[in-house]
Amino acid sequence: MRFDIITIFPEQVEDHLKYGVSRIAESKGLVSYFVHDLRKWTRDVHKSVDDRPYGGGAGMVMRIEPIYEALKELKREESKVVLTTPRGKRLDQSLMRKLTTSDDHYIILCGHYEGFDERVHKHLVDIEVSIGDYILSGGELAALVLVDGMTRLVPGVLGNEQSSIEESFEMGALEYPHYTRPEEFNGWKVPGVLLSGNHARITAWRKAQSEKTTRSNRIDIITETKHAKKS
Template sequence: MKIDYLTLFPQMFEGVLNHSILKRAQDKEMLQVNTVDFRNFAENKHNQVDDYPFGGGQGMVLKPEPIFNAMNSIEKTESTRVILMCPQGRPFNQAIAQELSQAEHLVFICGHYEGYDERIREHLVTDEISMGDYVLTGGELPAMVMTDAIVRLIPGVLGNQQSHEDDSFQDGLLEFPQYTRPRLYKNMDVPEVLLSGNHANIDQWRHEQKIIRTWEKRPDLLADYPLTDKDKDIIERYKKQLKNE
């Protein structure tokens, strides 16, 4: 995968891209990254990339020329996904990360100030994505978060493919509880089933815990999850257990 970042602050990406999974993906030549400072593409002697909005209003708006010129400097294909980090976009989630992990080339446009000239959105962008219902200073941090979520899903990036298949949200549920050594810590023990060696029972317990944990912490996720009759029984039994405690 190749990823280009259009940004006014290329140095912000250095720490994230040069450590951990993203660094290893580059070392394996499974990921190629490039930052483009679009201030270098401004068409004025002061390298100004923003201006006051027509019609008046607060703040400054990113001018179209630097972004269009920067995009023209990038080698693209018909399948290139150009992502505008924008609070008006569709909320980012695991399904979108999975979708974008199949792409060969991504371009993130990381804006600042009050917004973008609308012609950028209309003529350059294929995807508008938001990190949530809040406003950040710029698009760099969301682009980094998305990159981490996307790249780890590329087959071969993680040493063990199963590592992300059990993640929260991967199947629409939260992840089951995890335990490791020591077995007994400050009188807190590990569930016996995990020590039984019976993988069928362990898988059943983990699924039950995913259903219970999702019902407790993120019940909204269950609206889109195909609960079976057994899953509904798990929830009902847990409700009765809570009442008896």
């Protein structure tokens, strides 16, 4: 899989990709990452990527020309162009898995200012994603969330493939609690069932704890899962 990330702050993205799962994936030859400075495709002496909005209003809007030129150079027939924007589809584990298994080359556009010229949305982008109902100062963080989540799902990246299957959201619920040594700390003990060696009891306990946490913190996941099964 290949990611091309277009940004006006390439150092921010490059620094993140040097660590963790992205470093592992690249060292195994499973995923490649290329970070591009959008200003490379500007034509004026000031390397401007934004301008005032037609009709007035606060803030600046990212211009279409450098984005068009960047995509013309980077895009292949099989490429998918992804835009990180609050207007996009909510990014969840299901969408992340769908993206990971459907295509091998993603070009990600990181937004700034008041967003992109609408013609970018209409004519140059295949997928728009949002990581949540809040506003960030730039699209780099959202792009890195997307890249990290998708990288984890590429077969062979994780040392234990079961890890990704048992994580929160994969089974329509939040993950169960984990404990490790010491068995007791400051009077706080590991639940006895986890020390019992009875795998059936442990599985049942984990399932119950997962459901309890999900109902307490994210009841919407249960509702969405039930709706998906009905449809």
